[in-house]
Amino acid sequence: MSLTARFEAALAGAARPIGLAVSGGSDSLSLLYLASEAGLGELTCATVNHGLRAEALAETALVARACAELGVAHEVLDWRWDGAGNLQAEARAGRYRALADWAKRRGVGTVLIGHTADDVAETFLMRMARGSGLKGLAQMQGQWQAEGVGWARPLLAMSRAELRAYLRARGQDWAEDRSNTELKYDRVKMRQALADAGLSSARIAQTAARLAQADAALEEMARHAAQQVAQLEGRNIVICGDALAALPEEITHRLMSAWTGWQGQSAYPPRRAALAAALARALNGQDSTLNGCALLAHRGRVIVAREAAAVAGLQAQGEAWDGLSLAGERPSDVELRALGAEGLAAVKDWRAQGLPRAALLATPALWQGARLFAAPSLGFGGAFKLNFKVPAPYLSD
Secondary structure (H helix, E strand, O other): OOHHHHHHHHOOOOOOOEEEEOOOOHHHHHHHHHHHHOOOOOEEEEEEEOOOOOOHHHHHHHHHHHHHHHOOEEEEEEOOOOOOOOHHHHHHHHHHHHHHHHHHHHOOOEEEOOOOHHHHHHHHHHHHHOOOOHHHHOOOOOEEEEOOEEEEOOOOOOOHHHHHHHHHHHOOOOOOOHHHHOOOOHHHHHHHHHHHHOOOHHHHHHHHHHHHHHHHHHHHHHHHHHHHHEEEEOOEEEEEHHHHHOOOHHHHHHHHHHHHHHHOOOOOOOOHHHHHHHHHHHHOOOOEEEOOEEEEEEOOEEEEEEOHHHHOOOOOEOOEEOOEEEEOOOOOOOEEEEOHHHHHHHOOOHHHHOOOHHHOOOOEEEEEOOEEEEEHHHOEOOOOEEEEOOOOOOOOO
16 A cells, blocks of 8 residues: 555544644655645645754745645744743643644644654653553554644654655655754654664554554543542542442553543643552542642542642633633622632531532632622532533543
8 A cells, every 4th residue: 555545544534624734854744745645635734933943944944845836835833932841841732732723723624743653663662661551652642632623643654764765756855853863862762772672663653553452442441430430529520439449450540640630730640659649548538639639538439629729819711710610690790719718618508518628628619709609519609500621531421
């Protein structure tokens, strides 16, 4: 099967129109040329300039020329690092945010990313070196949804070598990023390790693909288990302790990792060891906090709640507050913020909810100045519905 046919097969079901993320390297330029050959309809292309290398302007110009020759609309998206956090992690997150905003502005249905089988193999080794579990070692997704946009990686079954051969056959040059040879980067170290050991990227990618199948099966088991052991009450996830403890360790970790990450409004879930220790304490009747959430032991249950200290003083941004909003009629001078100790004291029968005090302090409430107007989680002050920006994992359709 030709590269173009393999490319088309990998995009089955991807929403149109198609957008391309092209940096000027061999992988992403192959993406551009294969997309133009595949007859995917009107294409649009974006290049993210991180402003970190002098060569970036020449690379964007290379992409612009290629797009002009192919009749593909091209746009440069500028992203700048503010100096906070890890540079590579921040650049990656910033790149995806910029592409998502561009895609929504241009009406793009699916953005194509140029990750290859070599990327799969390198990522596999990097995560194995960090002690990742099955989920981390499984092959990266071929298609997924995020930030209101569809994403796809149609080159995952193709090697960098065959893509470069494809470009050479077209007489097409590509840009070489000098950082790809700097051994201070983990990915470059793994690339070198693959070459030194004579390991096949294709074989490692096949292993990662099999692990992805196993991961999908465990995800289905986790979804089923969640319905049996937990329920969402307001913004609290309430879990039967005995039922949770009886689950296989991998399923328990998947559920608790997703739930604590969601409740804590964190881009990254707690470390496995820290989460396991906190859960063990909760099952033993002791409360814990981690990553912006609280694990509370209450009447044989484990409650995953928002940590009160994480939202103390947090003000609403428009209609949204701490990842959620409230639907319902209210006066214009009413503000959304945490219930807190003062609000809880105003609800005389709060114990009737059957939840501990610590699980209610961070729940959303409507305030009219210093007066509690409504506390929807406690059925106080009128009918309001909680709408979450991100649905609770495993507990929402």
